[in-house]
Amino acid sequence: MSSKFVKITDQTIKELVDIFGRENVSTQKNELEAYSHDEMPFATPHNPQIVVKPDNVKSIARFMCLANKKKIPVTPRGAGTGLSGGCVPLFGGILISFERMNKILEIDKKNSVEVVEAGVTLSDICNSVVEQGLYYPVHIGEMTSTIGGIISTNAGGMNAVKYGVTRHNVLGLEAVMPNGETIKTGGRFAKCSTGYDITQLLIGSEGTLAIITKAILKLTTKPGKKNVLLAPFMQLENALDAIPEILDLEMIPTGVEFMERSILELVEKYQKIKIPYLQHQAYLMITIEEESDDQTCDYFAKVEEICRRYEAVDAVIPGSGKAQRKLIDAREQFYHAIKQHSPMVVIDVVVPRSAIKEFVIRAKAKSAEMQIPLIVYGHAGDGNVHLHPCCENIARSEWIRKIPHLVSEIYKIGTSLGGAISGEHGIGYDKKVYFQNEAETPLYNAMKAIKKAFDPNGILNPGKLFD
Numbered sequence: 001m002s003s004k005f006v007k008i009t010d011q012t013i014k015e016l017v018d019i020f021g022r023e024n025v026s027t028q029k030n031e032l033e034a035y036s037h038d039e040m041p042f043a044t045p046h047n048p049q050i051v052v053k054p055d056n057v058k059s060i061a062r063f064m065c066l067a068n069k070k071k072i073p074v075t076p077r078g079a080g081t082g083l084s085g086g087c088v089p090l091f092g093g094i095l096i097s098f099e100r101m102n103k104i105l106e107i108d109k110k111n112s113v114e115v116v117e118a119g120v121t122l123s124d125i126c127n128s129v130v131e132q133g134l135y136y137p138v139h140i141g142e143m144t145s146t147i148g149g150i151i152s153t154n155a156g157g158m159n160a161v162k163y164g165v166t167r168h169n170v171l172g173l174e175a176v177m178p179n180g181e182t183i184k185t186g187g188r189f190a191k192c193s194t195g196y197d198i199t200q201l202l203i204g205s206e207g208t209l210a211i212i213t214k215a216i217l218k219l220t221t222k223p224g225k226k227n228v229l230l231a232p233f234m235q236l237e238n239a240l241d242a243i244p245e246i247l248d249l250e251m252i253p254t255g256v257e258f259m260e261r262s263i264l265e266l267v268e269k270y271q272k273i274k275i276p277y278l279q280h281q282a283y284l285m286i287t288i289e290e291e292s293d294d295q296t297c298d299y300f301a302k303v304e305e306i307c308r309r310y311e312a313v314d315a316v317i318p319g320s321g322k323a324q325r326k327l328i329d330a331r332e333q334f335y336h337a338i339k340q341h342s343p344m345v346v347i348d349v350v351v352p353r354s355a356i357k358e359f360v361i362r363a364k365a366k367s368a369e370m371q372i373p374l375i376v377y378g379h380a381g382d383g384n385v386h387l388h389p390c391c392e393n394i395a396r397s398e399w400i401r402k403i404p405h406l407v408s409e410i411y412k413i414g415t416s417l418g419g420a421i422s423g424e425h426g427i428g429y430d431k432k433v434y435f436q437n438e439a440e441t442p443l444y445n446a447m448k449a450i451k452k453a454f455d456p457n458g459i460l461n462p463g464k465l466f467d
Contacts, residue, residue, distance in 0.1 A: 004071070004458065005071055005072060005073050005091055005093065005459070005462075006070050006071045006072055008049050008050060008072060008093070008094070012066075012070060012072070013025065013027070013050065015066055016050065016052055016063070016066075016094070019052075019059050019062050019063050019066070020052050020053065020054055020059055020063070024052060024053040024054065024055070024100070025050060025051075025052050025053075026050065026051045026052075026053075027049070027050055027051075029047075031051055032047040032048055032049070032050075032051060033045065033047060035047075035048055035051050035077060035080070035089070035095050035097065036048070036088070036089070037080075037085075037088055038080045038081065038082040038083070038084075038085060038086065038087050038088060039080070039081055039082060039083050040082065040083050040084055040085045040088070040346070040428065040430055041083075041339070041343070041344060041345055041346060042343070042345070043085055043088065043430075045088075046088050046089050046090050046091075046092070047089070047092065048075065048089040048092055048093060048094060048095035049092045049093060049094065050093075050094045050095070051094075051095045051096075051097055052094060052095070052096050052097070053096075053097050053099060053100045054096065054098075054100065054101060055100040055101055056101075057174060057176065057182060057213045057214070060096070060176045060211060060213060061176050061180045061181070061182050062180065063094075063096070063180075064176050064177070064178060064179065064180040064211065065179065065180030066180075067093075067094060067178075067459055068178050068179050068180060068457055068459055071457050071459060072093050072094055072459060073089070073091040073092065073093030073094070073459050073460075073462050074093060074094050074095075074096060074178075074211075074459055074460055074461070075087060075088070075089040075090075075093065075094070075095045075096070075207070075461050076095075076096050076098070076148070076152075076207040076211050076212075076460075076461065077095055077096065077097050077098065077149075078098055078118065078119060078145065078146030078147075078148045078149030078150075078152075079121065079142075079144055079145050079146045079149060081142045081144060081145045081149065082149060082153065082425070082426065082428065083335075083346045083348075083425045083428075083430075084153075084346075084422070084425050084426045084427060084428030084429070084430040084431055085428040085429040085430045085464075086149075086152065086153065086206050086207065086426050086427075086428035086429075086461075086464055087149070087207070088428070088429065090429060090462065090463035090464075091462050091463060093459075096211065098117070098118045098119030098146060098148055099119055100119065101117040101118055101119040101213065102117060102119040102120050102121070102124075102146075103116070103117045103120065104116050104117075104120055104124065104125070104128050105117065105214070107128065107129055107132055107134070107219075108188065109132055109134065111188045111189075112134065112218065112219045112220065113171060113188050113216050113217060113218060113219060114128070114129060114134075114136065114216075114217045114219055115214065115215070115216050115217075116147055116214070116215055116217065117213065117214055118146065118147060118148030118151075118212050118213050118214065118215065119146050119147075119148060120146060120147050121143065121144050121145065121146055121147075122136075122138065122139075122140065122142075122143045122144070122145050122146070122147065122150060123143040123144060125147060125217065126139075126143070129219055130222070133221065133222045134219040134220070134221065134222060135219060135220050135221065135222045135223055136169070136217055136219055136220075137159050137162070137163035137169060137220060137223075138150065138155065138156075138157055138159065138163070138165070138166055138169055139157045139158050139159045140155045140156070140157035140158075140424075141157065141158075141331075141332045141333075141334070141335060142335075147215055147217070148212045148213075148215075150166055151166055151170060151173070151202070151203050151204075151212055151215060152203075152204070152205065152206050152207050152212065152426070153166075153204060153206060153424060153425060153426035154166045154167050154203050154204035154424065154426075155424045156379065156382060156384055156423060156424040157379075157424070158254070158255040158257065158287070158328075158331065158332075158379065159254050159255055160255065160379060160381060160382040160384075161247070161252060161253050161254060161255055161256055161379075161381030161382060162252045162253065162254045162255070162289070163220070163254070165382070165424065166203060167200055167203045167204065168218075169217060169218045170186075170199065170203060170215055170216070170217060170218065171186050171187065171188060171189065171190070171199070171216045171217070171218050172184065172185055172186025172187045172188070172199055172215070172216035173185045173186060173198075173199050173202055173203075173212055173214065173215055173216070174212070174213050174214035174215075175202055175210035175211060175212045175213060176210060176211045176213060177210050177454065178210070178454065178455040178456075178457065178459055178460045182213075183198065183210070185197075185198040185199040185202070186198075186199040186216060187216065188216060190218070201450070204426070206426050206427065206428065206461065206464050206465060207460065207461040207464070208451055208454075208455070208460055208461045208464055208465055208466075209450070209451065209454040209455065209460065210454065210460070211460070223254075223289035223290075224289050224290045224292075225289070225290070225321075226254065226287055226288070226289050226324070226328070227287065227288055227289075227290070227296050227300070227317065227324065228285060228286070228287050228317070228318060228324040228327050228328060229285070229286045229287075229300050229303055229304070229315055229316070229317050230277060230283060230284070230285050230315075230316045230317075230318070230327060231283065231284045231285075231286070231303070231304070231307040231312045231314065231315045231316070232277050232279075232280035232281075232282070232283050232312065232313045232314055232316075233280060233281065233282045233283065233284070233307075233310070233311065233312050233313065234280060234281050234282075234311065234313060235281060235282060235311070236258070236260055236281065236282035236360065236376075237357060237361065238282070238310045238311045238312070239258055239282045239283065239284050239307075239310070239312075240258060240356055240357040240360065240380070241310045241357060242284065242306050242307050242309070242310040242312070243256060243258070243284070243353065243356065243380045243381075244353065244354060245306045245309075246284075246286065246303055246306055246307075247353065247381060249299065249302055249303070249306075251288065251290075251295070251299045253286050253287060253288050253299075253381065254287045254288055254289050255285075255286070255287045255379065255381055256284065256285075256286050256287075256379070256380045256381035257284070257285040257286075257287075257331055257377070257378070257379060257380060257381075258282065258283070258284055258285075258356075258377060258378055258380045259282070259283050259285070259331070259334075259377040260281065260282050260283075260375070260376060260377065261278060261280060261281055261282065261283070262375055263334055263337070263338070263375050263377050264278055264283070264330065265278065266334075266337040266338060266341050266375075267330045267333050267334065267337045269337070269341075270333075270336070270337040270340045270341065271330070271333050271336070271337060273326065273329075273330065275326070275327070275330050276316075276318070276323075277314070277316060280313055284307065284312075284380070285327060285331060286300075286303055287328070288300075300315070300317060303315065334377060334386070335386075338375060338388050338390070341390065341392075342390045342391050342392050343390070343391040343396065343399070344375075344388045344389060344390045344391065345388065345389055345403060345407060346386075346388065346425065346430075347386070347387040347388070347389070347407060347410055347411075348384060348385070348386050348387075348422055348423045348424055348425045349384075349385050349387065349410065349411065349414035349419055349420070349421060349422070349423065350382070350383050350384045350385070350414070350419050350420050350422070350423030350424075351383050351385065351414055351417045351418065351419030352383055352417065352418050352419065353380070353381070353382070353383045355383070355417040355418060355419065356378070356380060356383060356385060358417060359385060359413060359414055359417055359419065360376055360385060362413045363376070363385075363387060363410050363413055363414075364376065366406065366409050366410065366413065367389060367406060367410075370402050370405070370406050371394060372389045372390070372394060372399065372402060372403070372406055373389070373390045373392045373393065373394075374387055374388070374389050374390070375387070375388040375390060376388075379423075382423070383419070383423070384423035384424060385414075385423075387410060389403060389406055389407070407434065408434060408437070411434045411437075411438055412438065415438045420438075421434050421435060421438055427464065427465050428464055428465075429463050429464055432463075432464070432465055432466065432467070435465065436466075436467075447465070447466075448466055451465070451466065
C-alpha cells in the first residue's frame with residue numbers, strides 16, 4: 001500500500017462490520033483473489049484487503065465518511081467485465097462490490113424512465129421493460145455488465161448510431177461523494193439549465209470522482225423488428241469507403257459494423273458455429289429497426305446500391321430471423337473468440353468517422369512494419385475502432401518487447417487524426433501512461449484539478465486515469 005494511505009486495523013474492520021453486517025464484510029483469501037482483477041489481458045492481480053457488499057446507499061455514505069477520515073483507498077466494482085483494469089484495487093484497501101445492490105426500483109411509463117441500482121445488469125434492464133412496450137437501447141457485447149460500470153466508462157456498443165452511447169441515455173444519478181455526502185443529479189426530464197451538469201461529469205469518470213449508487217435511465221418505445229444486411233467486399237478499404245454514403249441516407253441505421261474475415265473465422269472456430277458468406281476479405285453489417293417491410297426493403301436497396309458502387313461482391317439479407325440473429329450473436333462474440341485465440345492486447349481508439357479508413361490503413365501498416373498480426377473491426381457508425389495485436393508467428397518474448405511501442409504508435413495515429421485513445425473501454429490503469437502522453441496538457445491538468453476538488457485525499461479508485 002502507498003505510504004499516503006493508512007493501514008487497515010482490526011478496529012476498522014469492526015467499524016465496517018457495524019456498518020454492513022458481518023456477512024457482508026470479507027477478508028477471506030479466496031474471495032479477495034476473486035476481486036483482484038477484471039478482464040484486462042495480462043493484468044497483474046491486486047488483492048483488496050477487505051471486500052464489502054452494501055445493499056443501501058446510507059451504509060455507503062457512512063462507509064465513505066469513515067474511509068475518507070482514515071485515508072483508506074476505496075475501489076468500486078460492478079461485474080468485473082472491464083478491459084482496462086478500472087476496478088482493480090491497485091493499493092489494496094477496501095473494495096466495494098455492488099452485487100447486492102441489484103434492484104430495479106421503478107419503471108415509470110409516463111415519463112419513459114427506469115430507475116435502477118448500480119448493480120443491475122444490462123440484460124436485466126433490457127428485459128424488464130419489454131412487457132411495458134419500452135426499450136433501453138444501449139447494447140454492448142457483454143450484457144452481464146452492471147449499469148454502474150457501464151456508466152462509469154460511458155460504454156457504447158452496437159446501437160450507437162441511432163441511439164447514442166450511455167451518456168445519451170442517462171438522465172440522472174445518485175452518487176456518494178468521497179466525504180460521505182450523497183448527491184442527486186439530473187432527474188426525470190430531458191433538459192436542464194440549472195448549474196453544472198454533474199450527471200455528465202460522473203458518466204465516464206471511472207469511479208474516480210464519486211460512487212454511483214442509482215441511475216435514472218431514459219427509455220424509448222419498443223422498436224420494430226431488427227433486420228440485418230451483410231455486404232462482403234474483396235478489400236477492407238472499399239468497405240470503409242462506402243460507410244459515409246450509407247450514413248448520409250435519410251433513414252438512420254441502428255448500427256454499422258465493419259470486420260475482416262479473420263475475426264469471423266475465429267468466431268466460427270472457438271464458438272463452434274457456422275457463419276455464412278466467409279469466402280471474402282471484408283464485410284459491412286448494417287442493422288435497422290423498422291416497423292414496415294417496405295421501408296426496410298427500400299433502405300436496404302439503397303445500401304446495396306452504395307455497396308456495389310464500392311465493389312461489394314454482394315449484399316445479403318439472411319432469409320430468417322434466426323439467421324439474422326446468428327450474425328448479430330457472432331458480432332457479440334468477437335472479443336471472447338480473440339481472447340481464446342492467442343495472447344493479445346485490447347485497443348479501442350475512436351476517430352472521426354471520416355478518418356476511419358486512414359486510421360485503419362496506417363495502423364495496419366505500422367503493425368506490418370513491426371511484424372505483429374493485427375485484427376481490426378469496429379463500430380463504423382461512431383468511429384470506434386477495435387484493434388488487437390496478436391502473438392502469432394512471433395516469439396512471445398519479442399512480441400512482449402514490441403507491444404508497448406506499437407500500442408503507443410497506434411494511439412498517436414488516432415490522436416493525430418482528431419481521435420482519442422478510448423472509445424468505450426475507459427482508461428483504467430492500462431492506458432493511463434498513453435493518456436498522459438497524448439492528452440493536451442491544459443486539459444489533462446483540468447481533469448486532475450476536478451479530481452482534486454471531488455476527492456482531495458485521493459482515496460477513490462486511486463491509480464486510475466492519473467498516477
